[in-house]
Amino acid sequence: xxxxxxxxxxxxxxxxxxxxxxxxxxxxxxxxxxxxxxxxxxxxxxxxxxxxxxxxxxxxxxxxxxxxxxxxxxxxxxxxxxxxxxxxxxxxxxxxxxxxxxxxxxxxxxxxxxxxxxxxxxxxxxxxxxxxxxxxxxxxxxxxxxxxxx
Ligand code: ZN
Numbered sequence: 468x469x470x471x472x473x474x475x476x477x478x479x480x481x482x483x484x485x486x487x488x489x490x491x492x493x494x495x496x497x498x499x500x501x502x503x504x505x506x507x508x509x510x511x512x513x514x515x516x517x518x519x520x521x522x523x524x525x526x527x528x529x530x531x532x533x534x535x536x537x538x539x540x541x542x543x544x545x546x547x548x549x550x551x552x553x554x555x556x557x558x559x560x561x562x563x564x565x566x567x568x569x570x571x572x573x574x575x576x577x578x579x580x581x582x583x584x585x586x587x588x589x590x591x592x593x594x595x596x597x598x599x600x601x602x603x604x605x606x607x608x609x610x611x612x613x614x615x616x617x
């Protein structure tokens with residue numbers, strides 16, 4: 468099977484059966500994302516254990532790329548720390564916009580590299596990541612005053 472076909476199958480599968488889709492009770496952080504270019508809407512809810520994303524779920528309506536991307540993202544960041552999740556965002560952003568970026572070590576997220584052939588859809592794929600980033604920032608801002616141990 469061609470790599471492109473494999474990637475397309477991952478996107479189709481995650482669009483048809485989105486993982487971690489639905490409400491999340493007692494979420495610690497949430498954010499909403501909207502991509503006016505395409506009409507994709509997304510609500511992201513997170514449960515945090517200290518610095519770690521213990522659980523993450525999403526709701527909303529969007530195109531196949533935005534839904535598949537959000538599904539892949541929730542799988543990828545669950546169990547990760549804030550810093551790890553944001554670093555992954557950087558890698559995915561590179562994958563979406565930089566033809567030279569390689570995603571071999573990104574697992575299923577590498578399927579998103581197919582999107583860079585369609586620049587108009589990059590925002591569809593990155594919407595969930597921008598929304599995650601703002602949810603993490605909002606939750607960091609609302610926690611008790613930072614105590615530095617350094
Ligand atoms: Zn879209």
